[in-house]
Amino acid sequence: MRYPKAAEELIEYFRQLPGIGRRGAERMALALLEWEPEQQRLFGLSIARLPENIGHCPDCGAICTQGQKCEICSDARRDESLLCVVENMPQLAAVEKALSYRGKYLVLGGRISPLDGEDGSALNLELLRKRASSGKVKEVILALSPDVEGRATAAYLAELLSDLSVKLTRPALGLPAGANLSFADGATVTAAFSGRTEVE
Amino acid sequence: MRYPKAAEELIEYFRQLPGIGRRGAERMALALLEWEPEQQRLFGLSIARLPENIGHCPDCGAICTQGQKCEICSDARRDESLLCVVENMPQLAAVEKALSYRGKYLVLGGRISPLDGEDGSALNLELLRKRASSGKVKEVILALSPDVEGRATAAYLAELLSDLSVKLTRPALGLPAGANLSFADGATVTAAFSGRTEVE
Numbered sequence: 001m002r003y004p005k006a007a008e009e010l011i012e013y014f015r016q017l018p019g020i021g022r023r024g025a026e027r028m029a030l031a032l033l034e035w036e037p038e039q040q041r042l043f044g045l046s047i048a049r050l051p052e053n054i055g056h057c058p059d060c061g062a063i064c065t066q067g068q069k070c071e072i073c074s075d076a077r078r079d080e081s082l083l084c085v086v087e088n089m090p091q092l093a094a095v096e097k098a099l100s101y102r103g104k105y106l107v108l109g110g111r112i113s114p115l116d117g118e119d120g121s122a123l124n125l126e127l128l129r130k131r132a133s134s135g136k137v138k139e140v141i142l143a144l145s146p147d148v149e150g151r152a153t154a155a156y157l158a159e160l161l162s163d164l165s166v167k168l169t170r171p172a173l174g175l176p177a178g179a180n181l182s183f184a185d186g187a188t189v190t191a192a193f194s195g196r197t198e199v200e
Numbered sequence: 201m202r203y204p205k206a207a208e209e210l211i212e213y214f215r216q217l218p219g220i221g222r223r224g225a226e227r228m229a230l231a232l233l234e235w236e237p238e239q240q241r242l243f244g245l246s247i248a249r250l251p252e253n254i255g256h257c258p259d260c261g262a263i264c265t266q267g268q269k270c271e272i273c274s275d276a277r278r279d280e281s282l283l284c285v286v287e288n289m290p291q292l293a294a295v296e297k298a299l300s301y302r303g304k305y306l307v308l309g310g311r312i313s314p315l316d317g318e319d320g321s322a323l324n325l326e327l328l329r330k331r332a333s334s335g336k337v338k339e340v341i342l343a344l345s346p347d348v349e350g351r352a353t354a355a356y357l358a359e360l361l362s363d364l365s366v367k368l369t370r371p372a373l374g375l376p377a378g379a380n381l382s383f384a385d386g387a388t389v390t391a392a393f394s395g396r397t398e399v400e
Contacts, residue, residue, distance in 0.1 A: 001296035004265040006246065006253035013243040016235075017228045028217045030289045033263055035216075037251035043213040046206065048244025051237035053206035063233055065204040089230045096201035 007033065059131070061107035061124040063089055072105060079103045081138040083131055085157060087111050087145065095143060103141075106131055111144060111153040120153075125160065132161050139167040146173055207233065259331070261307035261324040263289055272305060279303045281338040283331055285357060287311050287345065295343060303341075306331055311344060311353040320353075325360065332361050339367040346373055 003011065007029055014025035032040065054063055057070035064070035072078055082103025086092045087110065095101050106128050112120045132140050142157055144150035158168050173191035175184055184192070203211065207229055214225035232240065254263055257270035264270035272278055282303025286292045287310065295301050306328050312320045332340050342357055344350035358368050373391035375384055384392070 001293055002271060004254060004263060004270075006250065006265065007263060009246050010250070013246060018231045019224060019227065024219060026293065027219065027290065030263075030293070031218045032247065033250065033254060033289070040250045041248045044244045044246070044248025044250070046210050046213060046244070047232065048241045048248060050206065050210070050233060050240045050244070054204060054233060063204060063207060063230075065206065070204075071202060089233070090227065093201055093226065093230070 003029070056107075059127075060105050061109055061127060062092060062105060077102075080136045082141065083137045083139070084141040084143050085128060086143050087150070087153075091143070091145070104131075108153075111149050112156055113149045113152075120156065125157075128157070129160065129164075132166050133164050137166055139169060142168060142170045144170075146171075203229070256307075259327075260305050261309055261327060262292060262305060277302075280336045282341065283337045283339070284341045284343050285328060286343050287350070287353075291343070291345070308353070311349050312356055313349045313352075320356065325357075328357070329360065329364075332366050333364050337366055339369060342368060342370045344370075346371075 002008065003026075010029045010032070011022070011025045014020050014028050015022060020028070032043075035043070053066055055066040055068075056062065057064045057068075057073055059069055059073040062070045062072065068074075079102050082101075083106055084095060084101060084103055085106045085108060086095065087108050089107065092105055092107060095105075106124065108123045108125075108128070110118055110123055112118055112123070131137060140157075140161060142154040144154045144157075154170060161168060172195060173188065174195055175181065175188065175192045181189075202208065203226075210229045210232070211222070211225045214220050214228050215222060220228070232243075235243070253266055255266040255268075256262065257264045257268075257273055259269055259273040262270045262272065268274075279302050282301075283306055284295060284301060284303055285306045285308060286295065287308050289307065292305055292307060295305075306324065308323045308325075308328070310318055310323055312318055312323070331337060340357075340361060342354040344354045344357075354370060361368060372395060373388065374395055375381065375388065375392045381389075
């Protein structure tokens with residue numbers, strides 16, 4: 001069915017968000033229409049004002065409050081000798097949620113994908129080189145996703161940093177914790193077997 | 201992890217939408233942060249301006265462009281002798297999507313639920329009585345959901361309209377089309393068997 005113009009417009013915007021289809025977007029828009037007018041106004045303004053409120057950290061490229069450094073770069077307890085390169089914020093969030101990494105980050109802002117016309121010119125490569133060559137960083141962890149483009153990007157970054165005296169590493173390939181071996185693909189099993197560790 | 205204040209605020213708003221958990225809200229907010237500033241502004245304003253842009257149809261209570269009648273009430277091809285009472289817009293949308301009903305609607309705006317303090321005072325009961333007693337309506341279809349509160353509401357509406365010379369009906373109970381009989385609950389099977397129709 002056709003909704004009023006303002007509602008259709010809203011549905012189209014919701015559909016552009018990840019994981020939201022026409023049906024989900026309709027459901028969200030109709031629910032939003034039941035909110036108090038003041039809540040609708042505040043929600044809308046919190047989106048409309050993102051350009052003023054959110055910027056990128058000058059040290060790592062992560063999103064942060066406009067004009068400030070991000071929380072992680074400002075945190076003196078984080079290990080400055082470790083620099084983890086991630087593609088974007090969701091990937092940074094995934095590493096943070098594991099609660100095990102205590103170093104710093106560099107957010108590339110994308111990856112190299114010649115087929116999509118992404119040649120790397122939009123990435124934070126200068127910032128990466130600056131951080132990696134600052135003398136403080138001992139190890140750069142290239143935490144790109146282990147798929148075709150992620151590997152290509154990691155290889156490109158390794159080349160870019162090859163003249164610096166920093167150790168370059170990448171996360172181990174292997175079976176996901178808690179997974180059933182019977183669902184693992186061949187490449188994962190091969191990597192897990194070739195990187196097998198001794199049982200203690 | 202903690203996101204910048206403006207992003208956390210946005211995540212909290214997204215979480216209030218139906219079917220969106222913390223993880224989905226984060227994903228949506230982070231994706232939205234990648235949009236062009238102009239798109240963020242337009243999306244935000246399309247929400248912030250809902251109170252000005254969207255109102256309720258004076259004839260049926262459905263959402264519509266502020267100050268107008270809704271499309272269905274304005275459509276002369278729809279059968280005025282049939283009035284379908286639905287709880288809210290998602291339920292109206294479900295009936296419309298079936299493409300088989302060509303009458304008009306009345307959107308109650310909720311249902312009676314004494315446990316949640318909904319005594320019916322917020323419902324469009326006056327509008328319903330006005331429409332049902334206009335002389336144009338021959339049949340009122342009480343299309344409330346066949347659950348406890350929906351039945352209670354339908355019973356209440358039937359009582360409210362009992363003095364009018366309109367036919368009161370409700371949708372048939374039975375097996376959902378395409379469903380597997382083995383998954384049907386007892387009440388549905390009982391209704392489907394007692395309402396069985398002859399094979400022609």
